[in-house]
Amino acid sequence: PLVESGGALAQPGGSLRLSCVASGFTLDSYTVGWFRQAPGKDRERVSCIDYNDGSTYYTDSVKGRFTISRDNAKNTVYLQMNSLEPEDTGVYICAAGLFTTYEAMCVLDSGMDYWGKGTPVFVSS
Secondary structure (H helix, E strand, C coil), X not given: CEEEECCCEECCCCCEEEEEEECCCCXXXXXXXXXXXXXXXXXXXXXXXXXXXXXXXXXXXXXXXXEEEEEHHHCEEEEEECCCCHHHCEEEEEEEEECCCHHHHHCCCCCCCEECCCEEEEECC
């Protein structure tokens, strides 16, 4: 499974770092994506990182503020979120796809094999 952590209440302009840890399999051959589910809204693809060359994708609203990275030795993918805005509020869920490209996962919304349960982020003053 995948287990997310790091979600919390944050103030606008603040920062959080989310972690997605895999157990039972190694992430080396998996593209990993972060998705968010806000109340009353469709699930949104936030960011993905490719298994092959580390290429990344960010949805427009988080470009320049969020950074996705991976540490295969720790079997973990991170999402560093800076300059948080109230619109970033939601449950952040990670997913992994074996040999999936970041384009497939974050552009075509396909190729996910595992999903975590999510970690909540609430941005408010």
